[in-house]
Amino acid sequence: MSIDYLIAYFKQFFPLNEADITALSTSFTARNIKRRQFILQQDDVCKYYSFVISGCFKTYGVDLKGAEHNLQFTIANDWVTDLTSFYDEKPSKLYIEAIEPSVILQIKKADLLHLFIHYPTFDRNFRIITERKYIALQERILSNISTTAQDRYLGFLSQYPELARRLPNTQIASYLGITPEFLSRIRKQIIK
Amino acid sequence: MSIDYLIAYFKQFFPLNEADITALSTSFTARNIKRRQFILQQDDVCKYYSFVISGCFKTYGVDLKGAEHNLQFTIANDWVTDLTSFYDEKPSKLYIEAIEPSVILQIKKADLLHLFIHYPTFDRNFRIITERKYIALQERILSNISTTAQDRYLGFLSQYPELARRLPNTQIASYLGITPEFLSRIRKQIIK
């Protein structure tokens, strides 16, 4: 059962008792997502906090010219949602789309709040999870404001070698904030 | 007493009972910081999670050429620390330096963990605080990878008008990831 992956995941951070595990199992719903399927589209309210069991998603915004800009990729054992839209129930500015056939576990806002209120371990778990993701974003910002596109690409390769293997370069270019053409030139440069 | 500011701050998110308030008061220490004084230097372990009562700080990294890159500014009613260094007790890669004479409240790791264990409301409060800061970073990344330097500057002006007034442009340029010279040209351009 895919819920077992989630239980194992939480146990990395803190032990769960029987009641916690039962609460988890009844709060999350498994869902299969096809390639190119959206779990969130712009202007919709983000109804779910999703945990990826397998597959891969991209979260992106679309600018005035219609160009996509990848905010993040999410693979197994990680979370994906639009926090603002999810908590404040406001229309999202983002898209979340499956890049590969995927399996996810989803929880609704009401159920998550219920977990937080009745099972305090989840306040702690999600605090820690968010802190770790916050740190990763800080590092990405530092890299964005302080290094060249080539260095950001090399950093991406060494930090996410698996993503680099699974994703088309076009998607990586969008994540790095450069054009696919320029990434192609960077790759040519690196080979030498 | 500066601790009252912190209590009022937490009450924005969730009510605090008497025990919570007592615990807060005994866990945090007030400290006056001079302009240009550091509360964290590279290679030191970050010993404190700090809440700013008044004044202003910059958090920055230094690259191989010795150039500073501002990761964030922190003013009254906000938190500043190096999370990785603080929790994992590893040497920091960052500096945190007062830009103005400042007053802060600091808590040590052991005391914060004590709060988390005995007063569950703080797990929740810090979860929510970190979630909000995470969202802000996401928006900054999207802006970094999808817009021009001029648009980022205009966005900074409208999002942080107070910071724009208090900070020298050099510091803002570093935050935006551009040179002071180029920011000067952008400003000239905007005036027209």
Place this chain on the structure above:
DNA sequence: CGAAAATTTGACATGACTCAACTGGAGTGG
């Protein structure tokens, strides 16, 4: 007041984008 830092400006160099054309797979349907 005086030193140090911030800002501006000019000339030039380089990083990165745009557009258009071409190449080479990876499906898809016959």
Place this chain on the structure above:
DNA sequence: CCACTCCAGTTGAGTCATGTCAAATTTTCG
């Protein structure tokens, strides 16, 4: 199995965004 399309990737030429360095000027703060 072939012909076809479609999309990712590459390449070239030209352009625009941004950086570098140096110098002059203004502002800030001790």
